[in-house]
Amino acid sequence: SVSQDLDLEILETVMKQLDASKIRENLRELSREPHLASSPRDEALAQLLLHRWRDPESGLDAAEAPTYEALLSFPSRERPNRVAVVGPTGTILFSCRQSEQNLTGEQGGPDVVPPYAAYAPPGTPQGLLVYANRGTEEDFMELQTQGIRLEGTIALTRYGGTGRGAKAVNAAKHGVAGVLVYTDPADINDGHSSASQTFPNSWRLPPSGVERGSYYEYFGDPLTPYLPANPSSFRLNPDTVPGFPPIPTQPIGFEDAKILLCNLQGTLAPAAWQGALGCDYKLGPGFRPDGDFPAERYFWVNVSVHNRLELRNSSNVLGIIRGAVEPDRYVLYGNHRDSWVHGAVDPSSGTAVLLELSRVLGTLLKKGTWRPRRSIVFASWGAEEFGLIGSTEFTEEFFSKLQERTVAYINVDISVFANATLRAQGTPPVQSVIFSAAKQIPAPGLDGLSIYDNWIRYFNRSSTAYGLVPSLGSLGAGSDYAPFIHFLGISSMDIAYTYDRSKTSARIYPTYHTAFDTFGYVDKFVDPGFSSHQAVARTAGSVLLRLSDSLFLPLNVSDYGETLRNFLQAAQRDLGVLLEQHSISLGPLVTAVEKFEGAAAALGQHVSALQKDTPDPLQVRMLNDQLMLLERTFLNPRAFPEERYYSHVLWAPRTGSVATFPGLANACSRAMNTSLGSAAWAEVQRQLSILVVALEGAAATLRPVADL
Amino acid sequence: SVSQDLDLEILETVMKQLDASKIRENLRELSREPHLASSPRDEALAQLLLHRWRDPESGLDAAEAPTYEALLSFPSRERPNRVAVVGPTGTILFSCRQSEQNLTGEQGGPDVVPPYAAYAPPGTPQGLLVYANRGTEEDFMELQTQGIRLEGTIALTRYGGTGRGAKAVNAAKHGVAGVLVYTDPADINDGHSSASQTFPNSWRLPPSGVERGSYYEYFGDPLTPYLPANPSSFRLNPDTVPGFPPIPTQPIGFEDAKILLCNLQGTLAPAAWQGALGCDYKLGPGFRPDGDFPAERYFWVNVSVHNRLELRNSSNVLGIIRGAVEPDRYVLYGNHRDSWVHGAVDPSSGTAVLLELSRVLGTLLKKGTWRPRRSIVFASWGAEEFGLIGSTEFTEEFFSKLQERTVAYINVDISVFANATLRAQGTPPVQSVIFSAAKQIPAPGLDGLSIYDNWIRYFNRSSTAYGLVPSLGSLGAGSDYAPFIHFLGISSMDIAYTYDRSKTSARIYPTYHTAFDTFGYVDKFVDPGFSSHQAVARTAGSVLLRLSDSLFLPLNVSDYGETLRNFLQAAQRDLGVLLEQHSISLGPLVTAVEKFEGAAAALGQHVSALQKDTPDPLQVRMLNDQLMLLERTFLNPRAFPEERYYSHVLWAPRTGSVATFPGLANACSRAMNTSLGSAAWAEVQRQLSILVVALEGAAATLRPVADL
Ligand SMILES: [Ca+2]
Ligand SMILES: [Ca+2]
Ligand SMILES: [Zn+2]
Numbered sequence A, B: 001s002v003s004q005d006l007d008l009e010i011l012e013t014v015m016k017q018l019d020a021s022k023i024r025e026n027l028r029e030l031s032r033e034p035h036l037a038s039s040p041r042d043e044a045l046a047q048l049l050l051h052r053w054r055d056p057e058s059g060l061d062a063a064e065a066p067t068y069e070a071l072l073s074f075p076s077r078e079r080p081n082r083v084a085v086v087g088p089t090g091t092i093l094f095s096c097r098q099s100e101q102n103l104t105g106e107q108g109g110p111d112v113v114p115p116y117a118a119y120a121p122p123g124t125p126q127g128l129l130v131y132a133n134r135g136t137e138e139d140f141m142e143l144q145t146q147g148i149r150l151e152g153t154i155a156l157t158r159y160g161g162t163g164r165g166a167k168a169v170n171a172a173k174h175g176v177a178g179v180l181v182y183t184d185p186a187d188i189n190d191g192h193s194s195a196s197q198t199f200p201n202s203w204r205l206p207p208s209g210v211e212r213g214s215y216y217e218y219f220g221d222p223l224t225p226y227l228p229a230n231p232s233s234f235r236l237n238p239d240t241v242p243g244f245p246p247i248p249t250q251p252i253g254f255e256d257a258k259i260l261l262c263n264l265q266g267t268l269a270p271a272a273w274q275g276a277l278g279c280d281y282k283l284g285p286g287f288r289p290d291g292d293f294p295a296e297r298y299f300w301v302n303v304s305v306h307n308r309l310e311l312r313n314s315s316n317v318l319g320i321i322r323g324a325v326e327p328d329r330y331v332l333y334g335n336h337r338d339s340w341v342h343g344a345v346d347p348s349s350g351t352a353v354l355l356e357l358s359r360v361l362g363t364l365l366k367k368g369t370w371r372p373r374r375s376i377v378f379a380s381w382g383a384e385e386f387g388l389i390g391s392t393e394f395t396e397e398f399f400s401k402l403q404e405r406t407v408a409y410i411n412v413d414i415s416v417f418a419n420a421t422l423r424a425q426g427t428p429p430v431q432s433v434i435f436s437a438a439k440q441i442p443a444p445g446l447d448g449l450s451i452y453d454n455w456i457r458y459f460n461r462s463s464t465a466y467g468l469v470p471s472l473g474s475l476g477a478g479s480d481y482a483p484f485i486h487f488l489g490i491s492s493m494d495i496a497y498t499y500d501r502s503k504t505s506a507r508i509y510p511t512y513h514t515a516f517d518t519f520g521y522v523d524k525f526v527d528p529g530f531s532s533h534q535a536v537a538r539t540a541g542s543v544l545l546r547l548s549d550s551l552f553l554p555l556n557v558s559d560y561g562e563t564l565r566n567f568l569q570a571a572q573r574d575l576g577v578l579l580e581q582h583s584i585s586l587g588p589l590v591t592a593v594e595k596f597e598g599a600a601a602a603l604g605q606h607v608s609a610l611q612k613d614t615p616d617p618l619q620v621r622m623l624n625d626q627l628m629l630l631e632r633t634f635l636n637p638r639a640f641p642e643e644r645y646y647s648h649v650l651w652a653p654r655t656g657s658v659a660t661f662p663g664l665a666n667a668c669s670r671a672m673n674t675s676l677g678s679a680a681w682a683e684v685q686r687q688l689s690i691l692v693v694a695l696e697g698a699a700a701t702l703r704p705v706a707d708l
């Protein structure tokens, strides 16, 4: 029937049927073998998903596994990457380990890819070692200030502070010849580093663990920006592609980093640069005469990288449950499938949830008990670890169709980082539906407390509209939601269970992107009993059903008003004086925000009135179109032409320190030190106008549809 | 009711009530005074329209007159532009007339703006005169080949062959200091030029007539590309805006051009350069010793231009009839209001029709007899003559809302060029609805013949799907449809009555943009009795009603297949070999066109099946959304970044000679003379991929909505 609405009994049934032990079994199978993007096991898992989604008893209406041909990067099997200390005649005094230790029998095997920096170019630089902290531009400036000659050196850096690739980019600008990256125990293990304090004796990263990762600056297949990576598509020349690290780069474990770093000579590094390796960190260059490499200061570090770029087939798996009433409205739910090694947490904890959710819904579907109002599309993306490739290519291929018809995108990548609390990121329209879901699901292990009640204890903020509420994070580009929100302007979210931040300051869960991210690790340390996995399955499942089945879309567009107001206030507070000095008024922006708030509030009242009524199906559809398409009105593909894919004027990357509209913040920070009337100040004005037009345009789409 | 459909009786009533004499009265009032953009009379006419649309008996539901602040260009009242022949001491030997002759008392008055080239910069160059034919790049190359030194000369050019502004751009590249432009009787009067053969003795252009026009290269307000020209909007610096003519330029009448041109010395101009001024056209430079300026060859032509740029308020007038069932679907119908002088033909013949149509519909509305299914928005655009400014700013301001909701845009600018036949331009989806309308309306003065029957005698083509049909022209950027089709991707059309091309080869109607385009001219020569105006009102009115009222949108998306097939065949025929030599295959494009055809055909069958059924309202809406949004799928704002506003991959400007996909054609013509592996050949491949992705994406939106 055209008035089909969310059925609370079905919702309750789904919540009950989501089974922790089945998620555990899914995870065991998914993480049984390493499944690096495009590897045979990755493709086998694609077939597993396809098979599940085509199951006559618990599958979906249809499933497919389309393939893209993407440029990936792998270390050479024949010539392993190597980091060594070499003497003047080439003698090797020390060599970093080339694979992680197999501590529990789960970390070994021929399919474990050795640690490497994907997309780092091949090369064998050698030079004196320097310590460069996190490899930011400021860090290298500090070294220069300290009088250290960087030309031809090898820079040892630690993870964090900036993107992976940025470390090599910054280093190269200063003449550095090669980069090493390691994870400091201070940043990942709350300072602990001994074997007895780390896995398998705790969830902490063991000394040999190495974080792999993509060092490519953008996302999507590097050869086909804005075009799907189909076999016939135009491809850039790989030799001139922008965004790859300019110099050889290799990640190592802290066990090896300690040997290198604790043997450095030179000035003591600044306090903020010190870590937990148990020695004073010095800057170099070169080793101290009284250490393990005593002979002379011309003991060099040699970094041998033999990575290769390869065009590889990578599959997405897509499954659909066709909507009964509005099949042309899609709720998308996705996660990547590929991992660096076994990837039990990343991404299989999410895929295990995805499979359990699709099983429960598929079973109801096949029994004839239920069919959603709108279509549900499940996606298992390929090659996310190399830069969100599967999801990005998908959005490039189906740009128009997705932009016209997608209600929202739900991403559950790592479903459980830790088991303290829910954590959600998203744009304001999805806040209310996540809250609704979280309020109705019990928090695991906390009798009588809802997920919402627990969540608000860990992350909260004071909302002008609602008082104290859990705080929703904003979406960067950390997982497959990025192309949906930034490139297509689709309201998106990412849902997970995560840490108690009072108990750990780890950058991320300790075995992230290492060979230690295994089923046993999850089963023993991350979520024994899988109740947090179940909690995420329920939360994401409830959000999914509410979006697919509610007669009125549960997207609260008024909640954008609060973001706009906060951004505006930050601009007024932190940029107002500066702008005034350049005769730039925030007045039009104030007016635009007010118009948005007014239109959103009036629309909210219209929704309430309609909900009391028995509206005709077209009235509901018209209203839902306004709600669905609001996010699209913030897209402007001409706003940031140099920022590939980023078109959302509210969520594009922000480099300035003021938490305000990114175009304005970035333009101001660029103009700051230029003279009155400079092109940079004109750009500030242009960005302000782009913003005003977007907000006024958004308000116009919220106003009664037949207003002039 | 949600199943409200087109009511044929209402349609018949509207057709009957559209009254030729009321159109005549509208035209008399509209063209009574000159109404240059932003002039008091232009604003008074905006009020007239607003008043009509707010009439309680025959008005619309609501009407507004929002204003933009746009950069226009006017000649100085105090220092009129002047073109003169001057001697070495500055004596004036001859001066062109500074206003047209007042031949019938209708051409005079203080509000007649003297002839000028809008946006041409001020300056007073003087130099030897040369004749440069139509001022194309080829024309100037020819002069160089003939050994003529162009540096510092004044180039006399004739209208046609290329855009107005391009003549000055081309000239400046060769060092020319000033440009004159005139209309040759060969091009506008079928060769006739004497007073007795021209207005007021015929419809032909009299010797003093001068075509005004905008010489700006782009469209929209020059200071606010991609932003609406609101008071607070960011504006470019007028001194550095691209697209203005680089050198002083002035249009003159053929009476004066004759004196200049027939006195030139030098080589005889090529045969194709000769016109109908009654003398041999020579190239110059300078005047012949045996003519009117005999003394010496250093008699110069002095061009004194005193144009000024001014920020001026210009209004659009918008009126709406709210849809009864789908108020959030808009059918837009518009024309500009501003003219160069009295503008009886351009644009008032269209505005007179617009007012009559809104009166008839408004009366039915106010009587309670009728309300359309979808909303109808009428628009009277400001400042079109300066570069489609009002319509462009409107699309910039309401980009999202319009793109999401607009079913089609109907433009009727000049409604009657001449009274021989209907002429329509548009994108393929609107072909069928124009045909349906044209078949049911009698052709004026041709007993028993429909407009369609008459039309097919003048313009026709052989369609693979339908056999012989009237041929629809394609949309350039000649009127306000340009931003709708090129920038927003909204299916658009332009409708008019026009010439019998076997009787005249005039570039356009002879008094175009001159002071002779008056009510008397229309009443006596263009359309005595106004039956062609009525025919256009009926055709456009029928198209409008069919689009606003039909349950199923009368947009035939299959008709795009024929365009794609024709473009493909042209590419295969004329570019195939060249592409093959560069190892570029058209195979993927062939496949994409086939996919489009297949999806469109299947959708057509789906429509037929649904029409026999009693579909639920959401099924119809979903289908209509597919039809409405097809045109949007051809937009790619990143396809031609250097072509301002042009994003439609099928209708962007094409410079190559092959009638195929413009991106492909242009890239090929640029690559043609470059070496294998050049960046230009890479661009050909990129353009091909952009095209394939657009066509595949379009096909995806036509396929069943819940297909993967
Ligand atoms: Ca791509
Ligand atoms: Ca503008
Ligand atoms: Zn992940």
Ligand SMILES: [Zn+2]
Pocket (backbone or CB within 6 Å): A346, A385, A513
């Ligand atoms: Zn990851």
Ligand SMILES: [Zn+2]
Pocket (backbone or CB within 6 Å): B336, B346, B347, B384, B413, B414, B479
């Ligand atoms: Zn016009």
Ligand SMILES: [Zn+2]
Pocket (backbone or CB within 6 Å): B346, B385, B513
């Ligand atoms: Zn005109």
